Amino acid sequence: MAVAAADQAALALGIRPAMALTHARAMVPGLAVVDADPEGDAAALARLAAWCLRYSPLTAADPPDGVWIDITGCAHLHGGEAALRADLLERLAGGRGVHARAAVADTPGAAHAVARFRSAAAAVIAPDAHTAVMATLPAGALRLPPETVAALRRLGFDRVGQLADTARAPLVRRFGRLVALRLDQASGRVFEPIAPAVPDDMVTHRLSFVEPLLTAPAFGPGHR
Numbered sequence: 033m034a035v036a037a038a039d040q041a042a043l044a045l046g047i048r049p050a051m052a053l054t055h056a057r058a059m060v061p062g063l064a065v066v067d068a069d070p071e072g073d074a075a076a077l078a079r080l081a082a083w084c085l086r087y088s089p090l091t092a093a094d095p096p097d098g099v100w101i102d103i104t105g106c107a108h109l110h111g112g113e114a115a116l117r118a119d120l121l122e123r124l125a126g127g128r129g130v131h132a133r134a135a136v137a138d139t140p141g142a143a144h145a146v147a148r149f150r151s152a153a154a155a156v157i158a159p160d161a162h163t164a165v166m167a168t169l170p171a172g173a174l175r176l177p178p179e180t181v182a183a184l185r186r187l188g189f190d191r192v193g194q195l196a197d198t199a200r201a202p203l204v205r206r207f208g209r210l211v212a213l214r215l216d217q218a219s220g221r222v223f224e225p226i227a228p229a230v231p232d233d234m235v236t237h238r239l240s241f242v243e244p245l246l247t248a249p250a251f252g253p254g255h256r
Contacts, residue, residue, distance in 0.1 A: 036068035040131060070096075080130070081229040087116060092226045098147075100140055100226045107136075114156050138162045140226065141218035145173035145192075166218050167193030174214040180207055192218070 033053040047056050047063070057063050074095060081093040081100075087110065090102040103116060110116035113136045124130040135146035135155040142162035146155055149169045157165050166173070169192050172181045184207075189195050192215070195203070200212050216222035230236075 078229065080128075082231040083128075084120070085229065085231070087120060090226060090228050092229050094144070098144065102226055103136070117156060137165075139218055139220045140224045141175070141214065142166055144175060145169050145218065149173045163196075163219050167191065167196060171195060174211070174218060176211065176214060180211065183207070184211075 035047060035049050035051045035053060035056055037049055038047045042056075042060070042063070045060050047060065053065065057065075074093075077093045077095060077097070077099070081091045084091040084099055084101050088101050088103050088106045092100045094100050101120075103113070107113045107116050110119060117134050117136055121132060121134055124132050133147045133152060133155070135143045135150070135157070137143040137146055137157040138159060139162055142157065142165065145166060146157060146162075146169075149172070150165070171184045171189050171192060171194075172178075173192060174195075176184075184190075184195070189198070195211065196215055196219070203211050213222065217224045
C-alpha cells in the first residue's frame with residue numbers, strides 16, 4: 033500500500049505521495065490514515081468547480097486536483113484579477129478548509145503551470161507575458177507524463193524555453209505530438225477548450241426557433 037495524498041501537516045513531517053505506507057508509519061508513529069477514495073475525490077472536485085461559478089459562468093473540474101475558471105470579462109466585477117484571486121483563496125481556506133494555489137494567465141496551460149511552479153507572489157501574469165514566464169519554468173510544467181519529463185531532462189531540456197526554441201520535428205519523432213501540443217496550448221497557438229461545469233440544480237430554459245433571431249424586433253412587441 034502507498035500514500036495517495038497527504039495534507040499540509042503530513043507533508044511538513046516528510047510524508048510524500050507514492051511513499052510506501054509502512055515507511056510513512058515508521059516515520060510518523062500514530063499517523064492518521066484513511067482509505068483513498070478516487071470517486072469521492074472526483075465528485076468533490078466537481079462540486080468545487082460548481083461552487084466557483086460565483087466568479088465566472090465558465091468553470092470546470094481539472095482532475096485530479098485542479099479547477100479551471102475562465103474569468104474573461106469577469107475580473108472587474110471582483111475588483112480586478114489580483115483581488116479576485118485573493119478572494120477565491122480566502123474563501124476556500126476560511127469557509128471550506130481548502131488550501132489552494134491559484135494563478136491568472138492568458139492561457140489555461142500557462143495558468144496551470146504558474147499555479148504549480150511559480151511563487152504565489154508572482155501568480156498574476158500580465159497580458160501577453162505568459163510566453164516569457166513559461167520559458168523560465170521547468171519542463172514538468174507542461175503537463176507531460178513523468179517518464180517524458182525524465183527523458184527530456186536526460187537530453188538536457190530542463191526548461192520550457194529550451195523546448196520552445198528547439199525544432200519541432202525532432203521532438204515529435206522522439207516524443208510524439210504531446211510535447212508540441214502542450215507548448216502550443218501554453219503559448220496560445222492552439223486553443224484549449226474548457227468543458228463547463230453545469231450543476232444538476234441549475235435553473236435553465238431553452239427555446240428553439242426555426243430561424244436564428246438576429247434583430248430585436250424578431251423577439252416580438254414585448255422586447256426591451
